[in-house]
Amino acid sequence: MKDQLDDFIQKNRSGFDDKEPSEKVWKNIESSLAFGTKRGWNAVVWWRAAAIIFMALSGYLLIPKEATKLQTSELAANEFNDVEAFYVQQISEKVELIDGFQKNEGLNGFTQDFKQLEAMYMILKEEMKSRPTEKVKDALVLNLLVRINLLNQQLYKLDQEYDKKEKKEKEV
Amino acid sequence: MFNVGYRITRSEADAEDVLQEAFISAFRNLDSYRGDATFGAWLKRIVVNKALNALNKKKHESIPDDDEQWDIAVEESTTEYREDLTIERVKQGIEKLPDGYRTVLSLYLLEGYDHQEIGEILGISESTSKSQLNRAKGKLKELLRA
Numbered sequence: 001m002k003d004q005l006d007d008f009i010q011k012n013r014s015g016f017d018d019k020e021p022s023e024k025v026w027k028n029i030e031s032s033l034a035f036g037t038k039r040g041w042n043a044v045v046w047w048r049a050a051a052i053i054f055m056a057l058s059g060y061l062l063i064p065k066e067a068t069k070l071q072t073s074e075l076a077a078n079e080f081n082d083v084e085a086f087y088v089q090q091i092s093e094k095v096e097l098i099d100g101f102q103k104n105e106g107l108n109g110f111t112q113d114f115k116q117l118e119a120m121y122m123i124l125k126e127e128m129k130s131r132p133t134e135k136v137k138d139a140l141v142l143n144l145l146v147r148i149n150l151l152n153q154q155l156y157k158l159d160q161e162y163d164k165k166e167k168k169e170k171e172v
Numbered sequence: 173m174f175n176v177g178y179r180i181t182r183s184e185a186d187a188e189d190v191l192q193e194a195f196i197s198a199f200r201n202l203d204s205y206r207g208d209a210t211f212g213a214w215l216k217r218i219v220v221n222k223a224l225n226a227l228n229k230k231k232h233e234s235i236p237d238d239d240e241q242w243d244i245a246v247e248e249s250t251t252e253y254r255e256d257l258t259i260e261r262v263k264q265g266i267e268k269l270p271d272g273y274r275t276v277l278s279l280y281l282l283e284g285y286d287h288q289e290i291g292e293i294l295g296i297s298e299s300t301s302k303s304q305l306n307r308a309k310g311k312l313k314e315l316l317r318a
Contacts, residue, residue: 004257015259016262020174021191022188028192029195032192053199056173112207112210112211
């Protein structure tokens, strides 16, 4: 049973999310995480966490700030294009490899996170077109790196599972 | 996420603490993420829970809220607002709501949870959530008239 208030809020939803946390929140999160984990840097889990932190940071970056000056736009854009071309190729190669491996796997946490990262990337790219700054460029690069590492870890995991399977079959 | 926390705690400082703790906790408890909801939804739920904890802590520290006195019977009909709604006025109105009303209203109308989910989050029944929402809206309407 919707009423005027429901409609109003729905239409103006983004207006209710105007507040931003201060920089120190991110710094504190970062420093806590640096000390935190017992797992090695190679765990898929770590990279998924990095993915989330990254998404949060990107979300934070995308909130339009009134007083920011546009930094060197063209330079940032050009530098970035080269980096992007390289990493995007890496990513598509790995995605193909993974698809080959896990045709029958249902949607799992890895796939969802990857899709979210991809979506975030598209948003950042749009932002880069209209408001190219160093920060956005960095976020884009970070996105690519996080995705590559996520893919690497997934490939590693799949590799191991495949080896296990092969071993089992040989024993039969 | 920050706004989610702020709407519940009404304090920027608390909301910052909540955000920090939620992210760190999510990271540390990654193995408990089942993948049945999106990661964002899972994280948001952590933020909501921590915000509610922060709110309850404060409640016990201060003079008890006379939530119960706001128990005005409100008919379930389309509410009409005399003045034009603006984002600012609605935000301020929500902020003025007593904790119970504000929480249910925010969770339903802004965070997008349904009554079953709100019931789980707050430890109340679905029907209580529905009636609380209606009362919250009624109270908000009053506040917006002022």
